[in-house]
Amino acid sequence: MKLGILGGSGLYAMPALAGAHRHAQETPWGWPSDVVVEGEIGGLPVAFIARHGQGHVLAPGEINYRANIAALKARGCTAVVSVAACGSFVDELPPGSVAVPHQLVDRTVGRAKSFFGEGMVVHASMGHPVSVELGARIADAARDAGAAVEVGGTYLAIEGPQFATRAESLLAKAQGMTVVGMTAMPEAALCREAEMAYAVAAFVTDFDSWKDEAVTTAAVLEVMAGNVARSQALVEGLCRSLAARPLAVPSAEGWEVALDSAIVTARGHWPVAAAARLRALAPRFFD
Structure with a gap:
């Protein structure tokens, strides 16, 4: 397998990357946030993108999420881990700890959230948006790195770039949210459409408001x-963990076959331009 790494706030490079080489990977949805840096870590092929660009020049609402995911797919990735900063709604996750959420609530607005449309109707299942196995591997690696970890719970994705008001924060806490961030959606949805596993390593920086x-x-x-x-x-x-034991396929969430029953538009009605654009994303359907 090959792992895509989306480096969030504070993670703009991976010094452990062996044999690093850089690719300016254009996609049918435009350019990703930064060049794709490829190499190996612990014997595992990886591709790294700095989500906010070098120097942190892209706000959450300005990121071309489709291009980021499409670029990782084009480089051969089968799974994506998001390293991101987040706020916490629970005392059990103080600053410095790591959350590995299993569920997502999307309250972002105005973002391109699908690779499909324009004549191609697809309804990908998002009932279980995160790869639980990948999340468990993240949790184990976080503990080995000396972090306190909470597995499960719900990540609330907000538009930003402002932090929440106290009223918004209290409402989210009352609704049972665990952590809050600005980037996991539409990343998770796009990974599902691209038939890649996805999970978040959410580093807690604050208690929100x-x-x-x-x-x-x-x-x-x-x-x-x-x-x-x-x-x-x-x-x-x-x-190192994934190099020794890749993710199991078939998966519990079915991310590797997410499009099998999701495409609604009859093949004879697929627009030529749309099918050509989707070829790199899902070659087993659109080649």
């Missing part, structure tokens, strides 16, 4: 700086 102190950028950046080495160690451990 439900506690007495409102979250600030300065506080987030301070915690994030301390998370860099730990996030790199997590990725290295995860790669």
